[in-house]
Amino acid sequence: MNKQQIYTLVSAVILACSVISSGYSADMVTSISKIKLGERLFNDKHLSADGATSCATCHIPEKAFADGLRVAKGISGQLGTRNTPTLLNVNHATSLFWDGRRATLEEQAQDPFINPREQGLKDHEAIVKAVQADTGYQSAFKQVFGASSSVITLAHITQALAAFERSLIAVDAPYDDYVRTHDTHVISESARRGMELFQGRARCVSCHLMEAPVATFTDNQFHSLGIGYRKIEPRLAEITTHLANNRSQPLDHQIISDAEISELGRFAVTLNPRDIAKFRTPSLRNVALTAPYMHDGSIATLEEAVDIEVYYRGIELNRPLILTPQERTDLVTFLQALTSPYVLKKQAP
Template structure:
């Protein structure tokens, strides 16, 4: 059996984590993490504050392939550090090569999301953390006991959990796993991009002239900030709301009544809902509706952040848009429909807009 300690000796994990903050004694008792340039301060949940021990444990769990039915899939299989904690595929690929229906979102800055998953079906990282582990198209673990068997039978894990949480040797629960994973994911913070140094730091030469022109278009003619928000003090580049770009919805528009009935006739809990979404492409296209059952939410998906967007292709909830240039075209089409009039940019203006989007990159890519 490959133990936790053996894996730690065998490889080092490269990721964007600001662990130097975590080692400050005052930080361990605080509920707010000082902001990185361009990002707001990060508020920690009172019932799961960060600690170095929890972050280190969560990181080990994140990269452990034993957290799957066949020992071949870890969280990092889809959320790869070298791809900005995404995977570069159109849709996720899980256990035994099974494909899902949704594009794998980057986990960079996931701590700032007000809901989790493309449809917002989970409220926070703790609630979301274990869903993929029990989804037959992702990690495929049979049940909570299968997960607990892995960690309770590894002496190094037992010691790490006892170091991170005030528990007895046999007291490890799935809630502890949730909290450790969530703590690690909250450290995946990427700000201080060239854009941030230009816009918030006053460094006039931090971005190119083309990117400056692209920023003006982004805030002006293209109306991008309607959803990808920039404030005076920070920029998450998301409004954390749900919108419909009609991506993937048009082919099934004539059958929406049938598809919504199919969902509503098969009442599911939150765990079963995730399985249904990754199995049924048509239900997956219903977007936020699968959570709210509000007809106005059909086809709506959470606005993703644009930070590091140049490195996380393909785009949209279904991965159907292959390049950043294509994504700009798709967004311009949506803005035109929303405004009720054509939104036309020249080839040069589109190029400037893409150059601006590239200035949002700040993640250091591991070799």
């Protein structure tokens, strides 16, 4: 068995375990036909108001399923307020979006279709009708769900999309090779020093977990680095009150259209003052390919992101956390070792 076959097998096992643990039967979610159907829906630009926007418009396979933009761009070039996160290894996420406002991929998949700044459809009935009327989709949904065109539902559509997204596994980085084999030729000496810093004095691992059997590099929790907070601080009482009094408007519409509400982070979901300006910890896998960084895309480079994270750790410790230029370089080199070679070559994981 060659290296690629081993990675394929390991990825399949990880996916099956995550599927079972999340309550879905393995034969349903890992069905190749369902994944292929979800991939077609993911790339279908006809399922948008302008006929030119799809899920893949923001989650571009060649860009590690991010888009390389500061904030996402939807129909008619409209800009949102948040940076597009990668979908690679999203099967490990316990909540979705930067503020965790959706618990499952099936729930998450519903929102972009009808968001005015994303795919812009009038309602969910529009996507269901479009799928029902497509002969290619009719046969595919019949094969996967046993559903005739007249009984294809939104739930069928989001299940297929979620199946495809759960298949986007990339846990074959040089770091993984090193952990598995302890071969010092797999990653550089600088990367090994960076890993020691990451796990030790730099305290990165306090949020970006490296637990067995496969390190996710996230705690799936919500933290504040203060990014963007100063922009809303003078009007914080007014902004939070406005949000609390306008719960009838869809939350995702408010977040993606209003930059001030977007900066409230997790608070927009919970209305708990402790959650103001807190955002979900992103995974660091393939992070070298997903610039710019932070929830608002305001940090251009990985080096700058490391500086901000180190500064934040110092605040937590109530003392400055000082890194030498070499240590900073070592940390960045380690983060680069979290890149899947298949993603780096712009191939599907």
